[in-house]
Amino acid sequence: MDRHKLEDHEVIEGxxxxxxxxxxxxxxxxxxxxxxxIV
Structure with a gap:
């Protein structure tokens, strides 16, 4: 499985x-x- 580093600013749920x-x-x-x- 690949790993990704995310530098997120905001997370929403929908x-x-x-x-x-x-x-x-x-x-x-x-x-x-x-x-x-999109994760």
């Missing part, structure tokens, strides 16, 4: 919603254009 052949996770609008990682 529900993954189905969309077409994939899924979406809703995040705050202020995160627009940011690089995010």
């Amino acid at each position: 529900e993954v919603k189905p969309t077409g052949n994939g899924a979406h996770v809703l995040v705050p609008k202020r995160w627009r254009g940011a690089d995010v990682k």
Whole structure:
């Protein structure tokens, strides 16, 4: 298993919603254009 070091600034908890052949996770609008990682 790979290990990754994350330098996170904020953690949110939410529900993954189905969309077409994939899924979406809703995040705050202020995160627009940011690089995010979903774990």
